Amino acid sequence: MEAIQEIAPEEAISHIKSTVWEKVNRIHIKKILSEFSHERIITPELTGQHGEWGQYVVKEEHSDVAYHFEAKVLHLNHWYISEESIRKYKGGNPEVLDSLNFIVEFNKQLGIDEKSLLVYMEEVGNTLYGMAYMHEKHKNYTTELTAIDYQKIEGAMTGHPRFIANNGRIGFNVTDYIAYAPETAKPFSLVWLAAHKERAKFTTVPSLDYNKLMKQELGEEAIHHFNTIVEQRGVASDDYYFIPIHPWQWTNKLSHVFAADLALNYLIFLGESEDKYLPQQSIRTFYNVSNPDKFYVKTALSILNMGYVRGLSPYYMQTNPAINDWLKNLLESDAYLSENGFSVLREIATIGYGHSHYEKAIKNGSHYKKMLASLWRESPADKLDEGQEPMTMAALLHIDPDGKALLPAFIKASGLDTDTWLKHYFKAYLSPLIHCFYTYDLVFMPHGENLILVMENNIPVKAIMKDIGEEISLINTDMEVPEVVNRVLTTVEEAAKTLPIFTQLFDSFFRFMSAILVEHTEYSEENFWALVAETIIAYQEAHPNLQAKFDTYDLFAPSFDPDALNRLQLRNNRQLRNLENPFGDLKTVGVLTNPIAKYAPKKS
Structure with a gap:
């Protein structure tokens, strides 16, 4: 068997430079503050206001460590944090930003079991190591990726948008x-x-x-x-x-x-x-x-x-x-x-x-x-027509090493305005998933890596799901299915049946898309969510035969209980969920206001 090409000892750290390490730690601390605040693992305290920006501090309960930053809190409790505003102080003295230090300092608030703490820290350290490599050795800029080379885009992605330790890969040297x-x-x-x-x-x-x-x-x-x-x-x-x-x-x-x-x-x-x-x-x-x-x-x-x-x-x-x-x-x-x-x-x-x-x-x-x-x-x-290119949907959340977002670049390259581009996207992605839910009680785990968007002239025209065997569920269904399909039958409380839509689509993907458009183009988040609502309403108006289901499983409900993915990983970093019942043991925390509730169609 052909041996792996061993690398020289010094090559293993050729991308670990002080400027790069400082940069990726700042980016990662921003994500920690944002996602841990979103899941209410930490609670930022508002200390002032500067125009639209709130000034916040997060303090460790048992020490004199404090992180100061400016942020806007968007829909779904999304913390849009100014990266450059983040400052750390210990005893009133400034300190460098270091993600591993944050985990050590806040480990009691994070609730990590001591036997898992160092493993989790290794995962965070490996994630930072990979981030440094991407920023120093494998730069992928938006101008290159809008050409939509399927495999090049695959290799440019940087991991799940919610998990702090998203590229641990423990076992690889x-x-x-x-x-x-x-x-x-x-x-x-x-x-x-x-x-x-x-x-x-x-x-x-x-x-x-x-x-x-x-x-x-x-x-x-x-x-x-x-x-x-x-x-x-x-x-x-x-x-x-x-x-x-x-x-x-x-x-x-x-x-x-x-x-x-x-x-x-x-x-x-x-x-x-x-x-x-x-x-x-x-x-x-x-x-x-x-x-x-x-x-x-x-x-x-x-x-x-x-x-x-x-x-x-x-x-x-x-x-x-x-x-x-x-x-x-x-x-x-x-x-x-x-x-x-x-x-x-x-x-x-x-x-x-x-x-x-x-x-x-x-x-x-x-x-x-x-x-x-x-x-x-x-x-x-085999599923592509002439002129169509496949692309992982994760690309819509990609930020390049210069801090430029790929989603606005796709929109610009398409020649369409943002509203029109998003309407194409929601028709290709959201409408079919809503149809599967209401018609067949069928839900996917349709996060970015699990879905291929088919693009034509930088415009989404259709969607292809993958990773089917372990990541679909038929929830509380009355549909008769072959015996072999019984493995994906799932029973949850009726009130929780809509949660996969809210948690997988709204909270785990649309939340980030909307924030990117706000941050990089100043596009209105209200416009974004209004278009989500418009897509769902258009579907419902075209399918009056499903009205009873629309009323029972209401996607315009005032609020929903979000899941807490980082809490799951902090609780057990080897088994987030029971794969035999992936929606049956979700850890939820708090309540999120549904951003499309205000657009609910009036009942006759």
Whole structure:
């Protein structure tokens, strides 16, 4: 197997410079103050007013540490903080801004368990390390990204907008970071194993079978080569499935954790792929740069990143293709969604392999039981018309190293005014999600990384959802579904049924879009939310048959209970949510005023 190119010791810190470190810490402290204030983890005290800007201080309860800053509090309790205004004082003396110091100083208010504190701090430190790399070595400016190169934009993204520790990647050393992080990686090969059918489970959609999949992904020559390797072990190649895995996973987990399986020929090492891949934002999903029309590959990767060890459940793998196929058929038979161009990228084939000893040892789930599994996902290439380009929706929240926002640059490049551009966007993104919710009781986790926007002349024209298998839920539905789809059935209190719309769309994405337009273009946040309301009203007026649902699940309700993602991570940085019931154990805090409530249609 080709070894990772080791980097010189000094190269590991070539981007760690005092000016860069000061800059990324200031940006990160701004995010800490903003998001922790949003979730009411800390409570800024208003000390004065300077025009539209409030002057605030955050004090640590048991010391003389204080952070002063200027801010405007926008809708949804979003803290728009002037980055340059942030000042830290200890005992009245100024000190440099340091995110790790903030975590130490406020750890009692943050409520981090002592056994998790240093792990969380490592995640924050790794996030800062990656930020410094992006600012020094991998600069992506808005002028370049508006050209919409799909993979270039993927590698330019800087992580979830809400989580403070959003790129921890605990398990990667610096060589791994350079080799495998989306923002740094050069194309690399995947490792292939043969997995015995006695312990491996392969599932696929009806239109595909194992042999057809392998012929497309490997080609006949590679298949023959791999079969020869298997048969040289004195076993029959027909008794095995081929499975791609991440090189890091092989070196750091599988080669020794599954040593017994390797010794007994339940697993056989085959070698590396000829095709080269680049990681997507999710770090364990790979785009085939040698043959872009081939499927994406997603593999288990046992690193700790943003609230989970990023394994893949062999159990879930058995039902993913059937759930994806059911959803595709449901959406494609819907005239409204077809008209809008809304679609999904199916996870069309999976292989999962359980560790026989771990499976016997405990009944409950564990990341130790999610080390060896892979799936194949469709490419968006087949869903594009001439002149259309795919782009991660996360790009709409991107700020470049010069502090310039990408969203206004897209709008400017489109030649449209902001109102018109947003109407196109809401039609492509919001309207289909509202339709799925009201018509099918179906919700996604449609954050930026999970959705591909299809752009034409820098204008959003349609949306494609991905990451379907683990991130859709049918909430309190009466719809009859195949037995295999029961895994995504979710029951919540009726009053909480709208929360996925409010928390995933309003609070986790629209809040940031609106703030970027306010901050970078002085666009009115009232205009933004009025257009959100207008989109929902237009949908409701076009579907009077759903009026009873509109009344029961009211998106114009005066307020809603927000979730608290950072609180979840601070409480348990290895398991944010129960994936079997992702909306059933949400941690909420406080109440947010619904910014579209004032636009509620008058009831007749």
